[in-house]
Amino acid sequence: xxxxxxxxxxxxxxxxxxxxxxxxxxxxxxxxxxxxxxxxxxxxxxxxxxxxxxxxxxxxxxxxxxxxxxxxxxxxxxxxxxxxxxxxxxxxxxxxxxxxxxxxxxxxxxxxxxxxxxxxxxxxxxxxxxxxxxxxxxxxxxxxxxxxxxxxxxxxxxxxxxxxxxxxxxxxxxxxxxxxxxxxxxxxxxxxxxxxxxxxxxxxxxxxxxxxxxxxxxxxxxxxxxxxxxxxxxxxxxxxxxxxxxxxxxxxxxxxxxxxxxxxxxxxxxxxxxxxxxxxxxxxxxxxxxxxxxxxx
Amino acid sequence: xxxxxxxxxxxxxxxxxxxxxxxxxxxxxxxxxxxxxxxxxxxxxxxxxxxxxxxxxxxxxxxxxxxxxxxxxxxxxxxxxxxxxxxxxxxxxxxxxxxxxxxxxxxxxxxxxxxxxxxxxxxxxxxxxxxxxxxxxxxxxxxxxxxxxxxxxxxxxxxxxxxxxxxxxxxxxxxxxxxxxxxxxxxxxxxxxxxxxxxxxxxxxxxxxxxxxxxxxxxxxxxxxxxxxxxxxxxxxxxxxxxxxxxxxxxxxxxxxxxxxxxxxxxxxxxxxxxxxxxxxxxxxxxxxxxxxxxxx
Numbered sequence: 378x379x380x381x382x383x384x385x386x387x388x389x390x391x392x393x394x395x396x397x398x399x400x401x402x403x404x405x406x407x408x409x410x411x412x413x414x415x416x417x418x419x420x421x422x423x424x425x426x427x428x429x430x431x432x433x434x435x436x437x438x439x440x441x442x443x444x445x446x447x448x449x450x451x452x453x454x455x456x457x458x459x460x461x462x463x464x465x466x467x468x469x470x471x472x473x474x475x476x477x478x479x480x481x482x483x484x485x486x487x488x489x490x491x492x493x494x495x496x497x498x499x500x501x502x503x504x505x506x507x508x509x510x511x512x513x514x515x516x517x518x519x520x521x522x523x524x525x526x527x528x529x530x531x532x533x534x535x536x537x538x539x540x541x542x543x544x545x546x547x548x549x550x551x552x553x554x555x556x557x558x559x560x561x562x563x564x565x566x567x568x569x570x571x572x573x574x575x576x577x578x579x580x581x582x583x584x585x586x587x588x589x590x591x592x593x594x595x596x597x598x599x600x601x602x603x604x605x606x607x608x609x610x611x612x613x614x615x616x617x618x619x620x621x622x623x624x625x626x627x628x629x630x631x632x633x634x635x636x637x638x639x640x641x642x643x644x645x646x647x648x649x650x651x652x653x654x655x656x657x658x659x660x661x662x663x664x665x666x667x668x669x670x671x672x673x674x
Numbered sequence: 675x676x677x678x679x680x681x682x683x684x685x686x687x688x689x690x691x692x693x694x695x696x697x698x699x700x701x702x703x704x705x706x707x708x709x710x711x712x713x714x715x716x717x718x719x720x721x722x723x724x725x726x727x728x729x730x731x732x733x734x735x736x737x738x739x740x741x742x743x744x745x746x747x748x749x750x751x752x753x754x755x756x757x758x759x760x761x762x763x764x765x766x767x768x769x770x771x772x773x774x775x776x777x778x779x780x781x782x783x784x785x786x787x788x789x790x791x792x793x794x795x796x797x798x799x800x801x802x803x804x805x806x807x808x809x810x811x812x813x814x815x816x817x818x819x820x821x822x823x824x825x826x827x828x829x830x831x832x833x834x835x836x837x838x839x840x841x842x843x844x845x846x847x848x849x850x851x852x853x854x855x856x857x858x859x860x861x862x863x864x865x866x867x868x869x870x871x872x873x874x875x876x877x878x879x880x881x882x883x884x885x886x887x888x889x890x891x892x893x894x895x896x897x898x899x900x901x902x903x904x905x906x907x908x909x910x911x912x913x914x915x916x917x918x919x920x921x922x923x924x925x926x927x928x929x930x931x932x933x934x935x936x937x938x939x940x941x942x943x944x945x946x947x948x949x950x951x952x953x954x955x956x957x958x959x960x961x962x963x964x965x966x967x968x969x970x971x
Binding site: 510549573 | 804805813860868874
């Protein structure tokens with residue numbers, strides 16, 4: 378297959394996240410030098426889901442890397458709703474906690490929606506609370522959902538101008554696909570894309586994908602996007618991080634994206650790898666939101 | 675030009691709104707028979723904008739038609755922000771007011787965003803407050819923005835199943851185009867459309883329009899959508915209501931939609947007229963939200 382861009386730009390999330398961490402490190406040093414305490418992020422982890430353990434560990438490590446304070450609150454998988462809500466309430470009240478997250482997914486017996494609604498919007502650094510989503514919809518200052526925010530930052534810092542592009546977003550989740558579509562379409566920079574949002578009920582998804590100048594895959598279906606779905610010269614963002622068995626790895630699994638990287642990359646103007654693309658940017662956005670939270674008053 | 679649907683279905687907003695009013699009338703009669711007061715809507719009108727006068731008058735009249743209580747609070751065009759905020763606060767506190775609206779646009783010296791944020795979300799029957807927009811994004815119970823909600827109701831009550839359709843929305847306003855795109859894409863009935871949101875920065879808007887099974891025009895540009903932009907068999911919804919000078923009318927003006935109705939209608943499976951399409955449905959949705967507000971506790 379011919380390619381308009383024989384050497385695609387690899388959108389290196391690790392490198393761009395490190396830029397952001399360096400900026401936050403300097404800001405934190407200046408803040409502390411001015412006699413204020415460093416920003417503080419708390420993470421709540423219920424149970425022992427393997428993926429969640431990894432994500433939370435990365436978040437705590439990222440805090441340390443920029444000089445933020447952090448704390449991991451571990452709760453048993455058998456924690457009741459009442460117990461979890463009490464933890465949320467204490468975090469809302471605690472003036473030493475600037476922002477906090479309750480790592481998803483929660484065990485099945487817990488009501489994640491009720492937990493989300495109970496988080497104080499001004500400490501909701503994941504940007505999942507309705508007040509933050511609604512403020513985003515109106516273009517008001519808010520904590521933006523970390524993954525779409527990180528994707529826009531990755532695109533912007535790699536010098537790609539989205540204005541006027543046709544963006545096709547695959548997946549309509551409340552925390553990635555839907556806010557991604559909104560953020561891409563707003564009158565802002567980055568933004569101003571014509572946006573098509575596709576999902577499981579979309580007919581002829583290939584037809585839509587082939588029109589995309591920017592394709593964001595957030596389905597959680599490993600290898601869904603193949604070369605024949607990508608227009609030469611497209612920018613491709615892979616949000617998928619599904620664990621698939623891989624005996625060759627020490628952990629026993631590998632992370633697999635929604636995009637068949639090997640066959641798609643040669644067609645692209647730019648593409649994110651998995652891992653090392655969107656994942657680190659999501660954590661960098663969480664740090665940025667925590668910085669905002671620490672400076673909100 | 676040939677047409678797949680020689681007799682398009684006219685989506686009669688007046689008739690469908692009257693169905694809804696009849697339902698609300700019966701509910702109100704039953705509510706009052708049970709010893710409760712009727713639902714109550716208050717409208718705040720600042721200044722004397724001609725269009726706003728008309729809209730507010732229609733809303734008050736619609737309340738009367740279903741047996742709701744209503745009140746129009748008229749404020750001078752010179753009202754200050756502090757005075758308007760005091761009115762908002764008193765409406766928030768008044769237990770006799772189930773829901774209220776502050777008619778837009780406000781005079782230039784007033785801050786409409788600050789007013790919107792000050793309205794108690796549980797009385798925000800326009801559905802413009804961030805809490806309601808955010809709850810909608812998460813699929814939680816909320817007051818849905820009246821215009822997109824009315825459009826979905828018009829489509830549903832006319833027996834059109836949207837599932838799997840490609841919807842193209844023209845215009846990204848926070849109160850019509852953007853929430854319309856969200857509501858069409860969600861996993862619900864009506865819903866489950868693949869949605870493309872177009873706006874002033876969209877390139878080749880005709881190409882996008884021609885792919886639409888459902889075309890929603892909400893640009894406020896009279897006559898923007900011409901026959902060569904509409905695919906035969908499409909459902910076309912015209913949200914535009916621009917006043918254009920018309921000496922043949924007693925009022926001196928006519929309402930003109932975003933769609934060239936005469937040339938587009940013969941191509942369509944279904945189409946809304948202007949006036950008498952989306953406008954009456956918007957008011958019917960406002961009544962439905964007021965009913966919900968009266969029954970929220």
